Amino acid sequence: MAIDGLIEIATALSFSWLRLGVALLLSIAMSLLVGIPAGLSRTVERIVLPILDVLQSVPILGFFPIAVYFFIALNPVLGPELASIFLIFTSTYWNMAFSVYEAVRAIPSELTDISRIIDLSLSRRLSKIIIPAALPRIVSQLPPSIANGLYFLTASEIISFGERQISVIGVGSIISKYVSSGDASGLIISVIALSLSIALVFTLIINPLIAWSDKYKFETVVAPGRPSAMVRIEPFRRILTTLKTRIPPISIHVQFPSTFVYVSHMARHVQRFILIVAISTATIIVLTLSTSYITDVPKIIINVYSVIGDLGFMVIFSSVIMSFGRIFAAIILSLSWSLPVAYFIAKNERARTSFLPLIQVIASIPAPIFFPLIADAFLSTSGYAELGSILLIVLGTQWYVFYSILGGFLRIPNEYRELSLSYRLSRLKELFMIFIPFAMPSLVTGLITATGGAWNTLVIAERLVLGDLVFETSMPGLGKLLSQFTELGSIYGIAVIVFLMTIIVVAFNRFVWRPLYDWATKMVRS
Amino acid sequence: MSNKEPILSLIDVKFEHKLRSGRTLPIFNNINLSVHYTEFLGIVGPSGCGKTTLLRIMAGLVRPTSGRVIFRGEELTEPNPRISLMYQNPTLIPWLSIWDNVYLAISSRKEMSEIEKREKTSLFIDLVGLSGYESAYPAELSGGMKQRVALARALVTSPDLLLLDEPFSNLDPLTAINLIREVENMWLDASLPPASIVMVSHSIEEVVQLADRVLVLKGRPAEIIAELRVELERPRNRKSDEFYRYVDEIFTLVS
Numbered sequence A: 001m002a003i004d005g006l007i008e009i010a011t012a013l014s015f016s017w018l019r020l021g022v023a024l025l026l027s028i029a030m031s032l033l034v035g036i037p038a039g040l041s042r043t044v045e046r047i048v049l050p051i052l053d054v055l056q057s058v059p060i061l062g063f064f065p066i067a068v069y070f071f072i073a074l075n076p077v078l079g080p081e082l083a084s085i086f087l088i089f090t091s092t093y094w095n096m097a098f099s100v101y102e103a104v105r106a107i108p109s110e111l112t113d114i115s116r117i118i119d120l121s122l123s124r125r126l127s128k129i130i131i132p133a134a135l136p137r138i139v140s141q142l143p144p145s146i147a148n149g150l151y152f153l154t155a156s157e158i159i160s161f162g163e164r165q166i167s168v169i170g171v172g173s174i175i176s177k178y179v180s181s182g183d184a185s186g187l188i189i190s191v192i193a194l195s196l197s198i199a200l201v202f203t204l205i206i207n208p209l210i211a212w213s214d215k216y217k218f219e220t221v222v223a224p225g226r227p228s229a230m231v232r233i234e235p236f237r238r239i240l241t242t243l244k245t246r247i248p249p250i251s252i253h254v255q256f257p258s259t260f261v262y263v264s265h266m267a268r269h270v271q272r273f274i275l276i277v278a279i280s281t282a283t284i285i286v287l288t289l290s291t292s293y294i295t296d297v298p299k300i301i302i303n304v305y306s307v308i309g310d311l312g313f314m315v316i317f318s319s320v321i322m323s324f325g326r327i328f329a330a331i332i333l334s335l336s337w338s339l340p341v342a343y344f345i346a347k348n349e350r351a352r353t354s355f356l357p358l359i360q361v362i363a364s365i366p367a368p369i370f371f372p373l374i375a376d377a378f379l380s381t382s383g384y385a386e387l388g389s390i391l392l393i394v395l396g397t398q399w400y401v402f403y404s405i406l407g408g409f410l411r412i413p414n415e416y417r418e419l420s421l422s423y424r425l426s427r428l429k430e431l432f433m434i435f436i437p438f439a440m441p442s443l444v445t446g447l448i449t450a451t452g453g454a455w456n457t458l459v460i461a462e463r464l465v466l467g468d469l470v471f472e473t474s475m476p477g478l479g480k481l482l483s484q485f486t487e488l489g490s491i492y493g494i495a496v497i498v499f500l501m502t503i504i505v506v507a508f509n510r511f512v513w514r515p516l517y518d519w520a521t522k523m524v525r526s
Numbered sequence B: 001m002s003n004k005e006p007i008l009s010l011i012d013v014k015f016e017h018k019l020r021s022g023r024t025l026p027i028f029n030n031i032n033l034s035v036h037y038t039e040f041l042g043i044v045g046p047s048g049c050g051k052t053t054l055l056r057i058m059a060g061l062v063r064p065t066s067g068r069v070i071f072r073g074e075e076l077t078e079p080n081p082r083i084s085l086m087y088q089n090p091t092l093i094p095w096l097s098i099w100d101n102v103y104l105a106i107s108s109r110k111e112m113s114e115i116e117k118r119e120k121t122s123l124f125i126d127l128v129g130l131s132g133y134e135s136a137y138p139a140e141l142s143g144g145m146k147q148r149v150a151l152a153r154a155l156v157t158s159p160d161l162l163l164l165d166e167p168f169s170n171l172d173p174l175t176a177i178n179l180i181r182e183v184e185n186m187w188l189d190a191s192l193p194p195a196s197i198v199m200v201s202h203s204i205e206e207v208v209q210l211a212d213r214v215l216v217l218k219g220r221p222a223e224i225i226a227e228l229r230v231e232l233e234r235p236r237n238r239k240s241d242e243f244y245r246y247v248d249e250i251f252t253l254v255s
């Protein structure tokens, strides 16, 4: 490979990372802007959370074609670039916003009381207490956000959507160029370069950031080799000491994983579901209106009807069922490798220090760059098309499952881990009686995100379009329909399927995941 | 084995925490102590001086940075079923019933038959006054009751050595006094395990109430700065003058 090939790859890489960086900064800023008020005020909380919740349920990738039309209509030159940044932003924003909200809510009430008693100004409260409290959660969201961002970044660069040629310079587009021209060495070198750049970003930026933000963490459970609560509380104490206050001993309750705390209080609001449907309808309509410049509503309704009529109930129904089946299979596959590996890593301090950084990098290699390979290996042979499709979904979901299990395992209070040592429980007993139940809330949260991710991936997994090549499952599926509508440029078709998917995801969250989550959190409360 | 020999001893034990920054935080520089058979040893010290750490070393859960831990004549390198540790928090498993929580402690024992295990579980639940609550879950119990379950779980293994980490500090004073009295009665009943008890606490009254011998731990790195015997008749009367003389004496040492 010539020098200019390498330069091309380097340029593509820098463009991709730049895009990712901009989107992440935007995402952090917006998260603070929304998460802090929601964490501080009950009223804001009640309005913002359901909205965030619905928006995060929209399968982003399905949304992408609409976004592209929209941004190109807005500005033909910068449009594709903006659409790509928008896509990365939406793929990282929701988790980030929830994290900020949860961190702000989790500030010990003693600290809030003290700051009220000594009458801290809002700006001091923000800079001395609130933002520092949110920092560790924001930083800990960076690795999954980068992985997610890269996923959608490359997906947006690799996949062809309809007639419109979306040309942005980036690793994704370069890789798909190499694949379509059969340039194996170009493909390999760019994958290696990408992996190296990920490792570099993690070791030079992300991991130091995580170590640094660690001192802002509230924690009472002291694990071996980790600084104790006292050590970690130190910055907060220092802040308050400099404010010349007497500090009462701060007692912090050990909370079980507080992710998605909002779930339990939201469940009480019955009208929520109605609100959700209303908002999603509104979002779709607004986007449809603004993208196609159509203002007469009746025409939209007629078009939507004709889409549904053309498809027919049976096709829609069997698509839903088949898509569900594939997602289910993919989740089971992800679980079956994640459980043992996470258990091994959680049990083994040394494995943690040596494997985890490696896993971090592997997890961040955006799955879409493997799509061409999988497509080639499975989808082209008709008998294996289903298997290939499920594997593509696994690529899009496995890390959510793995990280949520590992996170849950690592958060098990040290004393409980010691119980099994003291009583010499067998590995199986320990895994099923202590580890898995303790990790349940975190696991359910991970499954929520994973299935969300799976719905997202469907549009690729069930029908992969690479340049002129199309790999598709023979059985029906919602993602397949979506992809076909996108190719036809049918805004109404896209809208109908995206809307249907959103409803399914929201309903599933509401009626399956949330009760399960509530049950899981209740179970671990002693 | 002669009863003159200690059941457990720490020899030149040094312990330091490794901090993230790479620095080390010395907790103990050189601790030497012995726990004798049929002895109730109390260790008092202010919060954060290293009491929990010391117990975890005695339990074999953490290895000292240097020095040795000898349990019944042999070096202790991992948790031993003959030593039970009761944590400051009950540490019950929320999704297991009271019965299952206690049973778990002996569930992996090979030398006991299933029937034996069941009988012992019921016996110790009964002993801590919780019969009737076998099928309840931890969340349904008060703090004092949870601590009783933890005690039953610590005793069901028939340990030779029981380690108590501030077992009463999370309870309200009334509940605490009741439970202390029960531990005292259990201790007086020679037919029950364990042979020896080590209790750490920051509450001087608790220690004077229960211990035969008291060690005072203080400083950073912590050292044993004093040792004294509590020569009071059992059951001990908290209101007596002698009781208060001991409390005062230790108080002056600690502060």
Ligand SMILES: Nc1ncnc2c1ncn2[C@@H]1O[C@H](COP(=O)(O)OP(=O)(O)O)[C@@H](O)[C@H]1O
Residues within 6 Å of the ligand: A222, A223, A224, A225, A226, A227, A228, A230, A231, B017, B018, B019, B025, B027, B045, B046, B047, B048, B049, B050, B051, B052, B053, B054
């Ligand atoms: N994992 C740890 N890393 C660093 N320091 C620790 C860790 N665990 C405990 N410490 C420190 O060791 C000291 C002793 O802790 P501990 O044994 O829990 O004290 P005590 O039980 O007497 O309150 C404390 O000051 C604490 O700050």
Ligand SMILES: [Mg+2]
Residues within 6 Å of the ligand: B051, B052, B053, B088, B165, B166
């Ligand atoms: Mg302690």
